[in-house]
Amino acid sequence: MKRSKLRPRSKKTQKLYQQKNGRREFVSFMLRRFRICQASLDVCTGASSDVHEIVPRSAGGKIVPEFDFTQPRPKADLDAMLATQWLSLCRACHHFITFNPKFAKENGYKKRI
């Protein structure tokens, strides 16, 4: 029987990744801006590699800012805007936060809108 592969991302999500200032550019921006993991848990390996969404996608969290993150702003302002929803993390901290939801909630790594 011929089987067609599942599309790894929907067309809509794919567009969100590839468009100007989309997810791909945003992740690259975040990892350059915060080179060191922003969680720094006991398991931390140091260099950031993932962008974590504090409000999960399933809870309506955005994977890309609705504001223009490339627009020049005072550093503290932009950092505060980013910190409401996204963190650059190392894979180990990201994994720990993802698989320990209680810990994540208690420590502000997971929120609902």
Ligand SMILES: [Zn+2]
């Ligand atoms: Zn880490």
